[in-house]
Structures are given as C-alpha cells and as structure tokens.
Amino acid sequence: xxxxxxxxxxxxxxxxxxxxxxxxxxxxxxxxxxxxxxxxxxxxxxxxxxxxxxxxxxxxxxxxxxxxxxxxxxxxxxxxxxxxxxxxxxxxxxxxxxxxxxxxxxxxxxxxxxxxxxxxxxxxxxxxxxxxxxxxxxxxxxxxxxxxxxxxxxxxxxxxxxxxxxxxxxxxxxxxxxxxxxxxxxxxxxxxxxxxxxxxxxxxxxxxxxxxxxxxxxxxxxxxxxxxxxxxxxxxxxxxxxxxxxxxxxxxxxxxxxx
Amino acid sequence: xxxxxxxxxxxxxxxxxxxxxxxxxxxxxxxxxxxxxxxxxxxxxxxxxxxxxxxxxxxxxxxxxxxxxxxxxxxxxxxxxxxxxxxxxxxxxxxxxxxxxxxxxxxxxxxxxxxxxxxxxxxxxxxxxxxxxxxxxxxxxxxxxxxxxxxxxxxxxxxxxxxxxxxxxxxxxxxxxxxxxxxxxxxxxxxxxxxxxxxxxxxxxxxxxxxxxxxxxxxxxxxxxxxxxxxxxxxxxxxxxxxxxxxxxxxxxxxxxxxxxxxxxxxxxxxxxxxxxxxxxxxxxxxxxxxxx
Amino acid sequence: xxxxxxxxxxxxxxxxxxxxxxxxxxxxxxxxxxxxxxxxxxxxxxxxxxxxxxxxxxxxxxxxxxxxxxxxxxxxxxxxxxxxxxxxxxxxxxx
Numbered sequence: 293x294x295x296x297x298x299x300x301x302x303x304x305x306x307x308x309x310x311x312x313x314x315x316x317x318x319x320x321x322x323x324x325x326x327x328x329x330x331x332x333x334x335x336x337x338x339x340x341x342x343x344x345x346x347x348x349x350x351x352x353x354x355x356x357x358x359x360x361x362x363x364x365x366x367x368x369x370x371x372x373x374x375x376x377x378x379x380x381x382x383x384x385x386x387x388x389x390x391x392x393x394x395x396x397x398x399x400x401x402x403x404x405x406x407x408x409x410x411x412x413x414x415x416x417x418x419x420x421x422x423x424x425x426x427x428x429x430x431x432x433x434x435x436x437x438x439x440x441x442x443x444x445x446x447x448x449x450x451x452x453x454x455x456x457x458x459x460x461x462x463x464x465x466x467x468x469x470x471x472x473x474x475x476x477x478x479x480x481x482x483x484x485x486x487x488x489x490x491x492x493x494x495x496x497x498x499x500x501x502x503x504x505x506x507x508x509x510x511x512x513x514x515x516x517x518x519x520x521x522x523x524x525x526x527x528x529x530x531x532x533x534x535x536x537x538x539x540x541x542x543x544x545x546x547x548x549x550x551x
Numbered sequence: 552x553x554x555x556x557x558x559x560x561x562x563x564x565x566x567x568x569x570x571x572x573x574x575x576x577x578x579x580x581x582x583x584x585x586x587x588x589x590x591x592x593x594x595x596x597x598x599x600x601x602x603x604x605x606x607x608x609x610x611x612x613x614x615x616x617x618x619x620x621x622x623x624x625x626x627x628x629x630x631x632x633x634x635x636x637x638x639x640x641x642x643x644x645x646x647x648x649x650x651x652x653x654x655x656x657x658x659x660x661x662x663x664x665x666x667x668x669x670x671x672x673x674x675x676x677x678x679x680x681x682x683x684x685x686x687x688x689x690x691x692x693x694x695x696x697x698x699x700x701x702x703x704x705x706x707x708x709x710x711x712x713x714x715x716x717x718x719x720x721x722x723x724x725x726x727x728x729x730x731x732x733x734x735x736x737x738x739x740x741x742x743x744x745x746x747x748x749x750x751x752x753x754x755x756x757x758x759x760x761x762x763x764x765x766x767x768x769x770x771x772x773x774x775x776x777x778x779x780x781x782x783x784x785x786x787x788x789x790x791x792x793x794x795x796x797x798x799x800x801x802x803x804x805x806x807x808x809x810x811x812x813x814x815x816x817x818x819x820x821x822x823x824x825x826x827x828x829x830x831x832x833x834x835x836x837x838x839x840x841x842x843x844x
Numbered sequence: 845x846x847x848x849x850x851x852x853x854x855x856x857x858x859x860x861x862x863x864x865x866x867x868x869x870x871x872x873x874x875x876x877x878x879x880x881x882x883x884x885x886x887x888x889x890x891x892x893x894x895x896x897x898x899x900x901x902x903x904x905x906x907x908x909x910x911x912x913x914x915x916x917x918x919x920x921x922x923x924x925x926x927x928x929x930x931x932x933x934x935x936x937x938x939x
Contacts, residue, residue, distance in 0.1 A: 325754050395747065410918050416854035417704070418746035427746060455906040456853070458705035458714060458745045459682070491910035495918050656888045688846075695889050699848035699859065703906035706854065744854035780852055783859065783938075832891055839892075 294344055295351045295548050297540025298331060298365065299374065300358030303394035303422070303507070305330045306537040307338040309349070310545055317342030318534055327361035335364070351548035355540040357395070369543045371536060372400050372411045378539030379503045380406035383527045387499040390518075390526075391536070392489060392508035394422040399493040412495045418457040420488050422508045427457045428481045431464040432474060443478035443513030450476050452484045460484070478513060486517035493522065503527040505535040566623045568603035574630045577602075581637045581837055582624075583660065583829020584617045584651065586644030589681050589795075591616040593624035594826035595635065599834050601667075603628055604823050613644030621650070637837035639829035655832055657825050658687055658698045664828030665791055666693025668819045674787040677777065677806075677814075678824075679796035681709035686781050693828070697784045704744075707776045709795045711745045712802070715769050718749055719762045730770040730801035732763045739772035740765075748772065766801070774805035781810070790814050793821035847889060849900035850908050850938070858909040859938040860926075864890070864897040866934035873898050873926040873935055879911050882926060898935075912937070 294316065299306040305323050309316045319338035324330050331354075339346060354362040355374040369377075371391075379389045380402060391398045397420045400411035414420035418427065429436040450472060454460035460481075467477050485508075502524060508514050509532030519526050529535060574580055577597035585592045587609060594604040605623035609616045617640065621632060632650060640648030641660040648654070665676045671691040678685040683702035690696050705711045716723045737760075742748040752765050760768075792814045796802050807813050850859035864887060874882040881904040887897045904911055915924045916939075927935050 325757055412918050414855055416742065416744055416747065418744050419853070420855065423746050453903075453906075456704045456745075458710060488907075488910050491913040494914040495916060497917065497919070653891070655891045659889050659891055694892075695845055697846035697848070698889060699850075700905075701851045703851035704853035707852075742854060743852075747854065776852070779857075783848065783857070784846070835892055 293545075293548065294349045295541055295544035296335065296338070296349050296353075297374070297537045297542070297544055298335060298352065298354045298362055299534075299537035299540055300327060300331060300354060300356035300361055301393055301507075301536070302357050302396070304533065305334040306534050307334045308534055308537040308541045309338050309342050309344065310541045313545065315538070316344065318531070318537070320533065323358065327358040328363060331358075331362045332364070351544040353540040353544035353547065355536055366544070367547065369540050372398060372408050374536045374539030374543065375505060376400060376402040376406045376408050376539065377542045378535035378537075379505055381538065381542055382529045382535065383501060383503050386501045386503040386527055388493070388496065388502040390489060390493055390502065390504045391506040392422060392504070392514075393506040394426070397421050397489050397492060399489075399496055401496045401499060410496050412492055414488070414492050419455055419460070420492065422506075424457045424460070424485055425481060425508065425511065425514065427461055428464055431461040432468065432477055432481075434474060434478065439478050439481070440511040440513035440515075442475050443482050444516060446473070446475040446479035448473070448476045449483060450480045452480045479517070482511070482513040482517040483521070485514060486521045489518060490521040498522075500524070501527050503529070505529060505532045507533045509533075564605075564607045566603070566605035566626060568628055569601065572597055572600070572602050574602065574628065574634070579834050579837065580630070580635050581830050581833035582621070582635045583639045583641060583826040583831070583833060584621055584648050585642040585657070585660070585823075585825035585829060586613050586617050586620075586640065586648060587642045587680070587825075590822065591620040591642070591644075592823045592826040593617075593620040594823050594830045595624055595628075595630070596827070596830040596834065599831065601819075601827065604826065606820070606822055609644070613647035614649045616644065617648040617650070637833040637840070639833040639836070641825050641829040652833070653836060655829060658685060658700065659695055660825045660828030660832065661685065661793070662687045662689040662695040662698075662828065663693040663831050664824035664826070665689065665793065667827055667831060668817050668821065668824060669789060669791050669815050673789045673791050673815065675781070675784070675790045677781060677790070677792045679708065679777065679792070679794040679802075681795055684708055684777060684780065686784050688784050688787065693831070699780065699783060701780060706743045706745050706748070707773055707780065711773065712796065712799065714745050714749060715752070715766065718752060719766055721762065721766060726766060726770070727799040727801035727803075729763050730766040733767045736771065737764050737768045739775055740768045741772075743772070743776060770799075770801035771805050774802050774809055777802070777806055778809045786810055786812060788812060791817070793824050797821060845887070845889060847897075847899065849905050851906060855909070857938050860900055860908060860912075861936045861938065862898055863934040864895070866932045867897050868932050869896045870931070871896075871898070872929040876925040876929045878915060878925065879904075881908065881911055909939070
C-alpha cells in the first residue's frame with residue numbers, strides 16, 4: 293500500500309512516498325510563491341521517480357506552514373506531530389527533537405511511541421531560524437552550502453552582538469572590513485544561532501537521545517556549534533529536511549490502516 | 552534658527568548660536584555632548600538656557616566626534632572649553648567623551664531635553680532613530696517615570712525603513728509622501744520581522760501591487776508596531792515624536808491616527824534633545840557639587 | 845520609574861519591568877539570577893538620585909527571551925527566581 297506525506301515548508305516543499313513502511317520515493321523543490329502549484333509539482337516528481345500512479349496512493353497527509361495549500365490532501369498533521377513521528381521512526385530512542393527550518397525553530401519532547409509531551413517554538417523572527425544563516429551567507433558572500441564546512445576550519449571564537457538578522461548583516465560586513473577571517477565569522481554566525489536554539493531547547497527538560505532535524509541539520513557547522521552549546525551528542529539523519537514529510541507519510545499510513 | 556535637511560541619513564552638518572546671549576554674563580556654563588551611532592551633537596547652555604549647538608556626523612572615533620562637535624558648537628562664541636563648568640556625555644558613545652565630567656544614559660537626557668523643548672506639559676516622548684526606538688514617559692520636571700527601548704530588532708527603526716526603500720527603489724526622503732499615493736489604505740504587512748516582511752512584500756509585488764501600496768502597507772505596519780510598544784507604557788498627552796523617523800510623515804501620520812493623538816510641533820531641532828538634556832543635567836550636577844563643597 | 849528592559853520582535857514581546865519606586869535595593873534578585881543578567885547599581889536613568897536599583901545589564905538586553913528561557917520551563921514547574929526573590933514585588937516579566 294502506498295501513502296504519501298507532504299511537508300509544505302516556508303522555503304521547500306518535501307514529499308515522501310511510503311510503501312508498507314519503506315520509503316519508496318521522495319522529492320523536494322522550492323516553495324516559491326504559488327504553494328499549490330509547488331505541492332502538485334513536487335508530488336508528481338515523487339510519483340514519477342517511484343514509478344507510481346496517483347490512483348495507487350491510498351492516503352495523503354500534509355504538514356508544514358502551508359499544509360492547507362494542498363488541495364489533494366486527505367488530511368493534515370501538525371508540524372510538531374510530524375517531526376515526532378518522523379524522528380522516532382528513524383531514531384526510536386530519541387526523546388528530544390530539535391527542528392530548525394527556514395523560518396522556524398522548534399524543540400519538542402516525546403514519549404517512546406512518538407507522542408508529543410511538550411514543545412516550544414520560535415517563529416516570526418528570522419534570528420532563530422534558517423533565514424538567519426541564509427542572510428548571513430549573503431552578507432559574507434559565501435554560498436550557503438559552503439558555510440558549514442568553512443566554519444569547521446575556524447579556531448577562533450569571535451562574538452556576535454546583533455540578535456537581529458538585519459543588524460547582524462551590518463555586523464558581518466564590519467567584521468569583514470576589520471579583516472576577520474571568514475571562517476571565524478562563519479563560526480560566529482553558527483555559534484550565535486546555536487546559542488539561541490539551545491536556550492529555547494532548555495525550556496524543556498532535555499531527555500536523551502536528542503535528534504536534530506530540519507534543513508539546518510544539513511549545515512555541519514551549525515550542528516557542531518549546537519553540540520558544543522548543548523554539550524551533548526546529536527542524532528542527525530541522512531536526509532534531515534525530509535523528516536517532517538516522512539512523519540506526515542507515517543501518519544497517512546496509520547490513518548489509511550485505521551480506516 | 553538653523554534647520555536641518557529633510558533627509559536623515561544624508562543631511563547637512565550645522566551649528567547655531569543665540570546672537571542675543573553673552574556667556575560673560577552667565578553664572579552657569581554647562582554642556583552636553585551626545586555621541587550617537589550616526590550623528591553627534593554638542594549643546595551649550597547658559598544658566599539653563601540654550602545658547603549654542605552643533606550637529607555633525609559621527610566619525611569612526613567617538614572621542615574625536617565628541618571633540619569636533621564641541622569645537623564646532625564653540626565656534627565664533629569666543630568661549631573656551633575650559634570655561635565650561637560641567638560637561639555630560641550621552642548617547643551610544645557616552646563613555647568615550649574625553650572631556651565629560653559624567654556619562655548619563657540617552658533615555659534620562661532625552662526626557663529632560665524634551666521637557667525643555669516641548670515644555671513641562673510633555674508626558675510621552677517617542678524617539679525613533681536609525682537603529683533603535685525608545686519610548687519615554689516623563690513628569691513635569693522632565694524626570695523619567697517609565698521607559699522602554701528597543702534596539703534588538705530592526706523592525707520599527709529607520710533601518711527597517713531603509714531596507715524597504717531599497718527593495719522598492721524609492722528614495723528614503725520620499726517614502727512618507729509616496730506612501731499616501733494610494734486609493735485606499737491597504738492592510739498592513741503582516742510580518743514584523745524585516746527579513747520576513749521583505750519576502751512578503753516581494754510576494755505582493757508579484758501579485759501586482761503597485762510600489763506605493765506596498766510602501767503604505769509597510770508604513771502602517773511600522774506605525775502599528777510602534778503604537779503597541781507605546782501602549783506598554785501608556786500614552787498620555789502631550790505627546791512628541793523625535794528622531795529620524797519623525798521626518799517620515801508616512802509613519803508619523805499613521806501613528807497619530809492609530810493613537811488618536813496629534814504629536815506636538817516644535818521649532819527647535821529635535822535631534823539635539825539628548826545633548827540638551829545632558830547640558831541641563833550638567834547644570835543640576837554642577838550646582839549639587841558646589842553645594843556639597 | 846517603570847524601567848522596561850528587553851525588546852519586541854516578530855516572535856513576541858520580551859520585557860523585564862523593574863518598578864524602581866517599589867524596589868527596596870536589597871539586591872536579592874541579582875544574587876539569585878542564574879545567568880547573572882541583573883546588577884544592582886545607582887539608577888542610570890535617574891542621575892539626580894543615588895538610590896541603587898537592579899537593571900538588566902546592557903549586553904543581555906537584546907537576548908532575554910533566550911537567556912531567561914531556562915528559568916521559564918514550558919511545563920511551568922517553577923517561577924522565575926528574580927520574581928520570587930523580590931519581596932516588594934517590583935519585578936515582572938511580560939512573557
């Protein structure tokens with residue numbers, strides 16, 4: 293039986309198709325301005341790469357900020373619900389899950405069955421989300437995907453004072469003018485982000501294992517900074533940005549089975 | 552009276568003195584120097600009355616900016632800095648004013664300065680600068696009774712407006728009037744965060760909104776944001792708006808409309824409020840010091 | 845004086861309000877604050893007074909939402925120590 297999960301993120305749409313609990317295919321594309329169109333396109337891409345026709349999909353569950361923009365969905369699941377399901381499927385021992393996406397940072401605590409006990413969200417402020425690193429990579433004139441590896445080369449921690457993405461851009465430019473090494477600036481950026489995410493997470497009673505998911509988990513520099521700030525190891529899946537879509541697909545399967 | 556250019560980020564530097572006054576007749580000669588992140592002012596008062604001032608761009612060094620502003624305020628007065636009995640430094644660079652006897656926060660100086668400028672009936676002062684937004688409540692003596700300052704977030708500061716002026720390709724000076732060139736007031740931009748508001752605006756432009764309409768939506772969002780900040784303190788009349796954004800009617804008119812209060816008008820240049828308050832504190836502190844012997 | 849330290853950003857309003865008229869200058873709030881963001885000093889917003897009052901130190905004012913986070917567990921299992929320590933109830937948090 294095929295089911296699908298669609299995660300309508302602020303920056304990317306992600307689709308996961310499950311075949312009896314195994315990932316059959318997946319697809320990702322930019323959300324853009326027309327969310328419905330992006331949802332259809334990404335969904336069709338996933339069907340095509342899996343060689344499946346739309347009629348074969350028994351149930352479709354959407355999640356993410358734009359979850360209501362998917363006209364062909366059967367139902368929806370909250371973002372924290374999808375994160376918990378997806379992360380505990382990949383790492384059954386994870387009890388605390390941190391998700392950092394383009395526009396939101398979240399932390400949640402769940403039980404062994406992936407049920408959410410508590411959660412905390414940072415939204416509507418770019419300083420606590422991926423949009424921050426993106427703005428900083430522009431200010432630093434370093435492609436976003438190079439920011440992580442670059443910051444790992446840093447051996448100097450330089451402080452960043454600005455707590456706003458707009459003011460931090462000016463601070464980065466000032467640091468560049470002061471001939472601060474770009475790798476040190478990149479680390480400062482990730483350290484600043486990590487410190488905000490870890491303080492947010494500390495509002496929960498952190499229980500191990502701790503998993504990190506969402507697009508920012510692809511950034512090795514941020515992952516290192518967060519591990520250092522939390523002073524603990526983090527479980528990071530291979531495809532951290534698909535975890536929400538995976539969670540939605542798992543919900544779709546439960547719902548299809550439950551009738 | 553010297554007036555400033557209507558721009559707030561590319562303005563003319565200037566100085567002024569009252570030709571009717573003579574420092575030789577004064578018992579108390581005190582001064583305030585406000586070293587801000589963008590501009591620096593020096594104000595000299597004689598027996599508590601405004602005598603001379605200057606307004607200049609802040610350079611890379613705070614001590615030099617303070618010295619330059621002071622020297623320019625002193626120009627053509629025949630007065631020397633040694634004759635000034637007490638100097639208060641204020642503003643962002645207040646601890647770096649080499650000739651200051653004491654450093655005092657901008658908030659305290661601003662409240663005191665506004666009390667002089669607008670008269671003792673002023674109760675609420677909103678100061679919107681390039682990088683911060685302050686709200687101050689004062690009593691009839693200019694003592695601060697409540698305040699808040701927001702310098703963490705760019706929304707609600709001149710910087711946020713610059714980002715929008717850039718995005719829309721409209722000169723910062725023209726933003727106010729352009730924002731009124733709409734048939735109907737659009738709903739405000741819903742994101743507060745400048746980064747997210749910018750993507751929201753990009754979306755609106757793609758939908759075919761004219762630039763002026765997007766600008767109107769942003770000005771009204773900024774006005775609303777400032778009003779909610781003010782509401783934390785409670786707004787009591789008389790109400791005054793100072794700082795760079797005071798020159799942007801697109802924001803000012805919308806704040807007035809939302810509050811249902813018209814801001815006071817003043818002949819004096821509001822940019823000197825901080826330095827003027829500093830000079831007034833300098834007089835009070837000098838007198839206190841003399842009494843203590 | 846109602847001194848408001850903190851900020852408002854897109855995610856909400858985060859202000860620590862200190863009522864300096866109610867404050868009795870005991871300094872307990874600063875002692876108990878785990879991240880040490882409060883300090884007892886001569887009131888910098890009232891230069892003609894010599895009363896010592898607590899303030900949120902300047903370097904911390906832009907990040908109290910985060911720094912104060914651990915004192916505000918989501919399960920509401922404890923009260924903020926600064927608020928609890930203040931006998932005249934001069935400290936409030938907006939969030």
